[in-house]
Amino acid sequence: MSKKSNFRIALIYDRINKWGGAERVLLTLHELFPDAPLYTAVHDKESASWANVFNIHTSFLQKFPFATKHHEWYPWLTPLAFESFNFDSFDVVLSVTSADAKGIITKPHTKHICYCFTPTRYLWSHYETYFPDRLSRTFTRPIISYLRKWDRIAASRPDHYIAISETVKSRIKKYYHRDAEIIYPPVEIPKKTVFSDLKRQSLPKNYYLVVSRLVPYKRVDIAIKACNELGLPLLIVGTGSDETRLRSLSGPHIQFIHNLTDDELAWYYQHSQALILPQEEDFGLVSVEAQSYGTPVITYQKGGGTESVVRGKTGEFFYPQTKDALKKTLKTFKKVNYRPEDCKRNAREFNDEKFKTNMQLAISKLIHS
Structure with a gap:
């Protein structure tokens, strides 16, 4: 399944500065599309050595102080970072996201598919968890209001949504008013079954x-x-x-x-x-x-x-x-x-x-x- 595609495809991800389930998905997509470049807001090479297999393109945020480790310091600039990319040379772009990567802008000849882990968590489904008290909600209200407006606009840009679960499909419908199909994320099934008893x-x-x-x-x-x-x-x-x-x-x-x-x-x-x-x-x-x-x-x-x-x-x-x-x-x-x-x-x-x-x-x- 790793044969070269007959279309030009790019991958887009929110940020490359950690390791987890989303990053495993990206590596599987790399096996599927080994020639696809990976676009992202910031890339922290020290904490994301797993990404060395990709041809990575970062946004202007990469040059901002501490942005690679603390992207959350620049929430009002991250939308602009993704809007600044140009995808005119691609037939397909696949945004892999739980935040801002879906906000890229493409021309009509470039199809945009969003593989959505969840609508932006701190803006929607888990807002009260991130901002549990009145003081934090009052203090952040202007930026949250701006980001929610942008997030709704960004959510209208993909041509097609794919959700990672029924749960996420329901959230996409509720918060973005978009339909989605479901493709469950990949899990590497272990071939090895016997492990050391050192622990x-x-x-x-x-x-x-x-x-x-x-x-x-x-x-x-x-x-x-x-x-x-x-x-x-x-x-x-x-x-x-x-x-x-x-x-x-x-x-x-x-x-x-x-x-x-x-x-x-x-x-x-x-x-x-x-x-x-x-x-x-x-x-x-x-x-x-x-x-x-x-x-x-x-x-x-x-x-x-x-x-x-x-x-x-x-x-x-x-x-x-x-x-x-x-x-x-x-x-x-x-x-x-x-x-x-x-x-x-x-x-x-x-x-x-x-x-x-x-x-x-x-x-x-x-x-x-």
């Missing part, structure tokens, strides 16, 4: 696992509070701006872990009782990743997690989004009730070859429409 001696028995960026909307605090009160060991893999606060909430059974290799993370997945997803996921890549190693998932019963977990077979749901609801599920959860092969079989439904095939078909259909 075994330092880990508690029967631990639960959270793998997440540590930011407020991920609601890792719910998992911490539930496990604190039940006395259950919880390992949290990830970093982020909310880490200090989350550590302050944690009791003696909670551990924070950084800088794991892929093999080490796989071992943590395999030996955990379950992965806990306390947030409303756009899709839930880590949910599928956990299942690919035979590990069941406990997820909040709202959002994309409900699309990647089969209740009673590969995991369980909890509702509402409270520590008490999660505690109730944890009290009755037993890993032996979930067959690893069922989890792995479900994960294979989201493999990268299926993603490549569906994406190629969607692009070809739009080109020839």
Whole structure:
């Protein structure tokens, strides 16, 4: 599926300065379109070595002080950065975005497809999480008002939307009034199934696992509070701006872990009782990743997690989004009730070859429409 395309295509992404599920999607798209350049607002080479395979084009923001690491300091300029790019030499542009990349401007002969992870989170679905009090909302009202107006205009520019889940499709309809088809993001299914036991001696028995960026909307605090009160060991893999606060909430059974290799993370997945997803996921890549190693998932019963977990077979749901609801599920959860092969079989439904095939078909259909 990596053969050269018979059309000229460019990829556009919000910013290249971290590693996560969206970045895995970009690498899969690179396998599909190896000659496609990648346009972005800023590129931090130190924190994004994964992007070395791309021919990267950055905007004027790249030259602004600290912009590569702190793009959020220039929210009013980011829309202009994407509008400044010229795509006249391309037949297709594919914006991969949860923010501003959809705002590029193309001429009629260039088709624009938006692969949308979610409508801009801090402007719409999670506005109250980002701005939880009256003071923050009052202080940011002018810039948020401007950005919402621009975001609605930008949302009208793609010719076609592809959502990563039913959840995101509904948000696109609600906030942008646009229809979308669904192509689930790719998950690399592991070929290796046996991993080193180097970590075994330092880990508690029967631990639960959270793998997440540590930011407020991920609601890792719910998992911490539930496990604190039940006395259950919880390992949290990830970093982020909310880490200090989350550590302050944690009791003696909670551990924070950084800088794991892929093999080490796989071992943590395999030996955990379950992965806990306390947030409303756009899709839930880590949910599928956990299942690919035979590990069941406990997820909040709202959002994309409900699309990647089969209740009673590969995991369980909890509702509402409270520590008490999660505690109730944890009290009755037993890993032996979930067959690893069922989890792995479900994960294979989201493999990268299926993603490549569906994406190629969607692009070809739009080109020839």
